[in-house]
Amino acid sequence: MAKVILKLDSDISTDIIYPGRFMATVLPTETPQFAFADNTEFNRNLQDRKIPPGSVIVADKNFGCGSSREQAASCLKGHELTIIAKDFARIFMQNAINLGLKMVICPAIEADEGDEIIIEGGKVINKTRGKSFDIAPLPKARQAIIDAGGLIPYTRQKILQKFGT
């Protein structure tokens, strides 16, 4: 069971998730401090570890639109958050899969802050509302990367195959 800790509208841009002025910070170990930096209260709660790993952000459509900055995915991964959205922008989705950030496409999701959620068996179950919603599959092209645990280990496998190791 996980709690919805943030409910967002559609078209949440990478500038909101990770403002451009922090882009000089690139390392995945350093980016989490600037997650949703302009939402000062939420950012403080993240930094003070008041939000447990596995907590859920629920968004409407087109989450992560805008920049290709990978910091937008790595900063959320650093806090081990799960993102449930009606759908995602392409580059953000690929970055999230590449880094192993947990993301769920749930076209009909209904949830508010504070709701308790379980993700299981291809469904998002909102315990608070007593309703469940179907999960849409991630792009099939990316399944092998997800299975390998991200693009770094996946590419590493390819390199070893190439050299016949």
Next chain:
Amino acid sequence: MGMTMVQKILARATGQPHVAVGDVVEPRVDLAMSHENGALVINQFVEIYKGTGKEARVWDPSKIAIIFDHRVPAESAKTATNQKKIRDFRTLQGITKFHDIRGDGGGICHQILPENGYVRPGAVVVGTDSHTTSHGALGAFSFGIGATEMASVWALGKILNVEVPGTIKVVVKGQFPPHVSPKDLILHLIGKISAEGANFKVIEFHGDAIRAMSTSGRLVICNMSVEAGATSGIVPPDEETLSYLREEAGVRENIEIICPDPDAAYDQVLVLDVSTLEPQVACPHTVDNVKPVGEVAGKRVQQIVIGSCTNGRLDDLEVAAGILRGRKVASGIRMLVFPASSRIYLEAIRKGYIADFVMAGAVVMNPGCGPCLGVHQGALADGDVALATTNRNFKGRMGNPNAEVYLCSPETAAASAITGAIADPRELSAGKAAAGAAKGGK
């Protein structure tokens, strides 16, 4: 069944006679571009090789381009150190297409790539920047990826697990009325199909308005295709593409032309007519919140920005300088101009545009991304309103979430600089014409 542009390019890049939409392919990459975020790519690249016992070498140093543009000259010690790290890596790996912070060869990546002839029709181009869609203007399949994905490309020379995208065909007819430009067209299109109307798809541009459009204009529409969520925008190459590559970009070798099959299948076909199009403005805080300029005219602004990979080219500066020549930027308005590349900057000096800007009261900055993404110069104050020829108006985009950004064409921006509020460039020039006619009558 025939193939679209992107199907044909991906078929070629995978050595197959045919690929279908939805196929999963691993195309070889012809050009892999990064900017300052190359620092993260390097980090992930080194990470990939950990434990393999192999030396971390890029697949082909001649196919990697690195351009410093986002924060030039460095705004902080951290950026400077990242840039140094990239410089060292570049030397170590022998990367040739490298553009450092220089007055004689620097600029924004999406201008440096075309003007140096790095992009060819039919190529597969990837960049760690979402506006890599720009290079579809030259008939390449060009799209943005993240840093880890780029590290994988550096290692393997191909992109893993790409799903062949479907295509939306946009047919643009008619002739642009005076004071209406490709920027107005693309803003109108984004407003029409929404910020995610083309998510995971390619927009292929056709029609007589596109055929008549310069490469500079095609770069504008492909650049902003990503604001409709598109993986890429693409223009089938033609005479104009060839003459740009030969004359502007200095390409000598053979250029192959790839065009879509006449019986290609499209997900959707949209027909637009620009002959009745008005100047458009994208209002805060989403790029698809687009209105004809008349609906927002009169809105007071504090900062005007002309530049960026969207509208910082010579023709953009020319039209803006033409409006400002002999006039003054309204008092209380900060007007910032940043040319897209050193080459454009020099040309604009030679043609006198830079003097026009400075004498009108504008501040001309060095080529680069400047205030576009809010990390460098030209940040906005709380409550400020900016009008910019850039491509994004997201909350916080120009460095302050408590400010507003409107987007428009260079003409609308220049006309508004004079009045101090969002203005219709057609009215300004009508005034000018009327004054001229009165003079002529005496």
